Amino acid sequence: MIQIKSLSLRRGTKLVLSNASLTLNPGEKVGLIGRNGAGKSSLFALLTGKLQADAGDFDFPRRWRMAEVAQNMPETDQPATAFVLEGDTRLMEAEAALRVAEEADDGHAIGEAHAVLAEVGAYDAVPRAQALMLGLGFKSAQLDAPVDSFSGGWRMRLQLARALMCPSDLLLLDEPTNHLDLDALVWLEAWLQRYEGTMLVISHDREFLDAITKVTVHLDDAQLTRYGGNYTTFETMRAERMSQQAAAFSRQQDKVAQLQRFIDRFKAKASKAKQAQSRVKALERMEKLAPVLTAADFSFEFREPANLPNPMLAMRDMVCGYPSLDGGEPITIVAGINRSVMPGQRIGILGANGQGKSTLVKTLARTLPQISGSVTEGKGLSIGYFAQQEMDVLMPDSGPLEHMIRLAKQILPGGGWREQELRDFLGQFRFTGEMVHQQVGSLSGGEKARLVLAMIVWQKPNLLLLDEPTNHLDLSTREALSMALNEFEGSVMLVSHDRALLREVCDEFWLVTRGGVGDFDGDLDDYQRWLLEQAKEQAKAYAQAQRTAVATPAPAPAPKALAPAAAPTAGSGRDDRKATAEQRQKLAARAKPLKTELARVEARMAAANTERAALGDSLADAALTPAHRAERGKRLKALEDEIAALEARWLELGESIEALAG
Template identity: 70%
Template sequence: MHAAMLQLKNISLRRGTKLVLDGASFTLQPGEKASLVGRNGAGKSSLFSLLTHRLQADAGDVEMPPRWRIAEVAQDMPETDQGATDFVLEGDLQLMAARAALAAAEAADDGHAIGDAHVALAEAGEFDAVARAQALLLGLGFSMGQVDAPVNSFSGGWRMRLQLARALMFPGDLLLLDEPTNHLDLDALVWLEAWLKRYDGTMLVISHDREFLDAITQVTLHLDEAKINRYGGNYTSFESMRAERMLQQQAAFGRQQEKVAQLQRFIDRFKAKASKAKQAQSRVKALARMEKIAPVLTSADFQFEFREPLSLPNPMLVMNELEVGYAGQDGEPDKVIVRNVNRSVLPGERIGILGANGQGKSTLVKTLARAQAAMGGHVLEGKGLAIGYFAQQEMDVLRPDEGPLAHMVRLAREQGPAGREQELRDFLGRFRFTGEMVGQAVGSLSGGEKARLVLAMLVWQRPNLLLLDEPTNHLDLTTREALSMALNEYEGTVMLVSHDRALLREVCDEFWLVTKGRVEPFDGDLDDYQKWLLDQSREAARAARERDRAARGGPAATPAPAPVAVVAPTPAPAESGATRRDDRKATAANRQKQAERTRPVRKALTEAETRLAQAQKDHAVLLQDMAAPDVPPARRAEQGRQLKQLDELIESTEQRWLELTEELEQLQAGDGS
């Protein structure tokens, strides 16, 4: 086996009585990025547990380089008051080990060990570790004011983002991602996609987001009927190749069925005749030896449709000076997030609601759905408006101790349309709730099953306005496609918040952007929006690096301006040539006067910069020398002491540089500059 391959050979794995892998095999080359796809319950997460040694195979071998470091997103919800940045930093195990080694060396006053620890810290990227951690947090949607907030101050979904950032802090040689986009908004998803494209290790990802998979993977592993088939290409290529394979399999199945029927006819006709008994027996053996080709099964695919609305009010909604937000707690004032919304919603519109995390998309939808009160202004509803609301958190509209049938019975009784119990049971069957499942407590259902129940409840209500807030979070690809088809055939109005770009592209024909406390039409498509989001994340990451550099006392580079709308400058009034000449003379005189006043400080500043540059250069050379093999112990100890002296010199010179910079700024301000 190649030293850097990941290879599964004839793996069999049982979970309880279910055989989830049966002689499964595949190979991933170093640096390949692959998706693992298959129906919910097929065994994808079990395969991840096998790779991380949480499960042991019943048969077969898992082979990978022994020194490979595996990174994955922890699924537990951390309960700690540790700051977010420090929590993410701890994901870099190499950095943590180097820090611990330095602390131990300094405690022992061991110059040799101090030198080794400094080398290890440099290799682990200590100098920009905080900036890297905060860039991950900002990219995943945290604000700068949250990067040091306690972990336990965040909700469950945000804590999962923290776990994702922690895994990305040191992604190792093999990165395993199980549904990484479930708790992300579109802005964070686009950022993650760009980050994963740059990752140069081997990656295996489970996801039901086809555009995400298309963007970051070049290999597709399909887990089906306990076997794994490898396809070269992204998810769209896989679908095309699999469809071709299914057609070929169906044709082969048809030909084999004809052959089976022919053999069976011969056996039935001649098995009683002595002269033909031997030939008949050979046909029986041939039939037994024949490797049966399975038929192509499509009966498990899920489909549904929204029923025709009873009416289509025009307009559906009119928002006048609407303000949305949330009520203050413990005597705090109400918090308005979006204000001055003046928009109309018309019958048949398909509106995608875009916006960075925390800008108020879900709050707007909740307010329109009557799930919370407006903070100001008002919403005029058309006569006969019937709203179907899919909450981002399904449990907002479900009761954990009741079963699907109890939910439907109450819905039919309290909201309508009315329906008999058998009619409701049949209806639930169309959404894959059959037999005893209709009485199973919702709290014990999977995320996908809860989402399907919410969809069933929406369809039953026969709404003419659908307000959907992240409806695909727990849906597999088959169910997502069914939802897309149902929405496209739906005759009412759709307002959709989603990080699933395939759904947004297929369903929406206009977009609203929620940003900076306002709701405006977005003049562009999803590709334009993704470019805008990437520009925003680059600026945020650059600002984090500048803040980290300034916090460490070093000279900060000039920060790049945040992206702003381009506004044409207002032309200045015309001036006479003499006036402009006089102004230039006065400006030149002021510059000369300022140069004389600031010359000593500028000279000292230049000298400090020169000393700092030389010290940093000596520091780098010393680190390089210390990385050489077979350095004598006495020399290594001396190098450790020199490194400590250089660290102190750099720190004091940076402090002096900051003081001189402040003095120069004060002098320039005193001259009116």
């Protein structure tokens, strides 16, 4: 088991744990929760030996094999499957032992090494690794692609697959859902439910925690408190505990007031001086119960919109994608969109990564021009856009107050605002004192997200376009966002893998898939069932393809006694050949535009990858000014988004061409 006794831990000047104690039993699945900055990742660093305790005892079974998701972005041209395989540490050790035995020409050691390889599952390791990758959203065509050909989010998925590949006794997962879409998230939940070791997971996704954990550890005020149950159980139990604490605090305050009144009344009287002095000592000895602060002490609301256009937006034959920088044909991601957004609608946008959800939102937010078709905006439309990457709308070298002043000058060029009002407004989003001048580049992810929310709220939008707004928000801030969205009078279009937020906010869903947008007729439970069915079908198809590739069936022997076939007529062979040729021509005609687009996508992918590599190298130049560095960083992010969309389109086109050929 894992035991922490009276342990204290510091990070710099900050006290992360103070005289904290905790016991975790083997096989328990534990959710570690707490506000951003409370020290959850520091506790993980203690478990992995990267940090040492300042005081107290920490006992951990040294024989346990540990797995965690590396946070660094891998830079290697190693094939993706081989990279994931290296996560199986037992397999790597067995293969190393075999190499040593072969180099020494030790027949006995070679035999033992092969026995160990069989024991650790060497002969089915590749299918196991690829099953993990497919479950996390990779396509079969990507399994042997070089690691550094993937965008950042997909490389982090490879790191997750590598951790899951390890036969571990203790699995540490720090925000594993941040780079996953819903289909990969549903698959990961099912995998973790089957995991037999001890697991600690840091997550701000309450449905994910409810699905996979049975114990919750709350890190708050440098203390660790264990609750038996998942996150929902924790909420109920903590609410009861806080209610009891509030009642005890109220009773104590009444007692304090009573004692203080006695002291104030009689301390000057000689006959009562001794009694008054005893009351002073009683007051000093009395236990100080801290005032109760609820977890959801942060709240905000969207301002009432000035008007509500009807419709908000009308899309007609709209095509979304990326323009070609070399003057060629643009790359289409989503096409044929004919939809409208009405006042008060709450729309959740579903679909796998790379299908075009963010491309659609960026087009509606005017940060990406549509390729063709039209978008008609209602009179007085005011859009509040939350970008998936906050730095798309923030400047790293400016502080929160600078951002607000710049926004105020843009919205109200003639004045009508005061700096103190902007400071007070930022205070509502926890930006107080000198923090209003702190450079955005040094803020945490949660702080950047709160600043973007503040800027959106100040603009009084009537249409909110939110692309993964909860990625860096803790649970209490997510709850505050959910409440604010439910009270918002305008329309909402939401892309999120946070199912709790989608359930609480959205009343209808659009599905972006196979290059189009349609209604999803059902709720999130229906969508999860649909995702699982799709995953099973893909797994069956992949397994069948693997079996076919390994063993092509031999032709069946010809029957020994058959009646002689009718002699073909003179023209039948010609007719068959003509029909076959016509069929080939039809298929070629249908495949030609797909192959043309595939060639354009490949050319653009090559150009984008080249530009991305050059930009990455240029960021190491110490002579770059902060403004140029920020500009290049934004361009690098745009390229990574485009490459991810291009990869998805390339796979779709390849599958369509293969289907025609079949």
